[in-house]
Amino acid sequence: MSVLPDPGATRAVLIGTSRYEHLEPLPAVSNNLTALAEALSEPSSWGLPPDHCTTLSDPTTAEMTMTAVREAAEEARDTVLVYFAGHGLVDPEGDLYLAMPQSRQQRVETGLSYRWLRQALLAGRAERCVVVLDCCYSGLALGAMGTADLADQASVEGTFLLAAAAETRTALAPPGEPFTAFTGELLYALQRGIPNGPELLEFGALYRHMRNRLAAKGRPTPQARDRNTGAQLALGRNPAYLPATASTLPGGNEHASERSWPKPSGIRTTRGFFKSLADVRVTSGLTHQMVSERSGGRIAPGTVSRLLNRESLPKTWSTTAVYLSACGVPDRQVAEWHAVWMRLLADTATVAAPLTTPQPRKEQRPTMLQRLAGRVPRRSRDTRSGSS
Template sequence: MENLPDLDSSYALIIGVDKYSRLSNLPTVANNVGAINEILRHPLIWGLPPERCTVLSNPKSQNEILEELDRAASAAQPPGTLFVYYAGHGLVEPETGEFHLSVATSDPGSVDGTAANYDSVRRRVRRSPAGHRVLVLDCCYAGRALKGEMSTSNIADMLEVDQTCLIASTSANRTALAPPDEQYTLFTGALISVILDGISGAPGLLTARDIWRRVYEIQASRGVHRPEIRSGNAGDNIPLVRNVAWRKPARPMTATKDMTNADVEQLAANLPPTAVKLAAEVLRAGGQDALAGQLLANFVVKRSPEDVRLLADCFCGTSPEDAEWLVGALTAFNELRSEMELDLGDVSYDDLEDWYWDDGLSGSEKGDHLLLDRHLRRQR
């Protein structure tokens, strides 16, 4: 299985415009931005560090967008991924047909002077040294970014050499749908749903094309505009997020016999993270949940923060279900262990989940991940 984009060299820029001075407001866009930011940072989905993710809300000038794009494009380095999301009004310059991304002060009567020309946007994305680039546009006429109608250059040719994937919410001549009674715009709402629910039968890591295909199916079933995709040099086949619906194939496992608490402590102190993960799987498969929990609890308490991170990566890269309780357990132990005065000999595998969901972390401590955690728990 391939890995997710490298966290330390990837960067995300999320742009949303929901308040306008000369265009109709789009209140659902604010919800879009918050949810996309939360999803990208969630440890069960991608886990992008907060400092590697910038939110730009209601920029007042095209320069604000372009300057943030310059910073994001430079911050994303190989082998990481540059992820750029935009939601707002898409505008077309009547005389030239060029596609623009609106800002809070955009004037539909003066598009060229008051909105960000998409040609300028794509040039900045193209210049990024990132290993891969993903650009998601949720706006009217977004399909023009796919068809090269915004400039004299052919964007398909640019994509062919740049390992870039572009997903547009609607076609070149259609308006995007943002019903005021919905929580999100229709396209981003479907995108969020696919990522949070996962795709049954798909691999453990979802690519941009996997996600686009499922969103396309949802939009088609609703009878609304289908999203479009364009990529070059397999830019759409790079893993982007974890598939929360994926479950590891069943395989025969033999549990160790007559293992004691002392044995568990020794394993936790000496085994590498990958071996600890395997040992926990073997113990749980053999019905020894208590020992599995004690093994992981001892590991978290006694090993270095780097070892703990490596262990979390082992679980998160294989099964979102395992990662779900493990990330909660790591957080609970690291933040609350001294207060709770836990006796590691009494820790069970299921206790780790219970502390996370019920006792370990309150809403303020879970922070941005609270709503997603509740959603993921319902999916189990």
């Protein structure tokens, strides 16, 4: 089943090198980073907050880059995504390394070995790992990611690697175009969608769509590899999606159970709860006014808006339950939502109530005024005089 990650438990690191001391510059890479960061923050995509998406433009050292990747892999509980755009180089042993501003051909120590990225992801705690490489010879990474060493980790639910070119092919940055060929196609798919495609833009569907479009243009065709459920992870909603039948149009509820409702079981954080709650309305195709009408007037349009724009969990369940039912969510899934709400509420209460240890009562020392007035407590006098 297609799934969008919980933005509160997801991290992304976007790395790009556009300026080089010894290699040809790639000015479009800078645009790649800006546009992709904006896309990942959109509610129709992952809805990542700014502090969950790290952008490294022209990083000066491999150490700086690896620090960001390791932190993201350690902090993420749902999904971690690492994206790189720039020159891809091959070391004397035939392994891929990613070019930094000072990189040279055949000098792996001047760049960032792809093996280091893979090892950092292996050491992380995210359930899903995604690597997107927009560089020459990026297909070399397919032999490292997605094989048993990563996918067999107990904590990994799915992995997906998307590479801009085969292991022996160069990628393309068309002169005069704002983006590189591969990332430009990815951004176009996020903006325009996949005609006759799925409701959510799964990585598997994105790969097939991009491969067809790039091949039709005579440009390098991307490569991909996935394990477990990696291909079912979605990068956003499909703007070109159309319901299969009239019965699934807004206002119809006959086939509500067949829709791709957000999966409550994948929610880990309060931010993810409200992101998925908003996705429910989008999936239903209903406006705030229509949700109100279908609730029989139990919740007003303004109440719907306030519910979806909250930052803290509601203390009572009734409004959320009415909202979900009015959108058409099946009763069984409403019960799953309720269980998630109770779990998050309990977690919030635990965090809000720090443990306190009773401290021994400190002996109050006499003030200067008390000493001068001769009203020093007996115990204090004994203490000062050494009496027992």
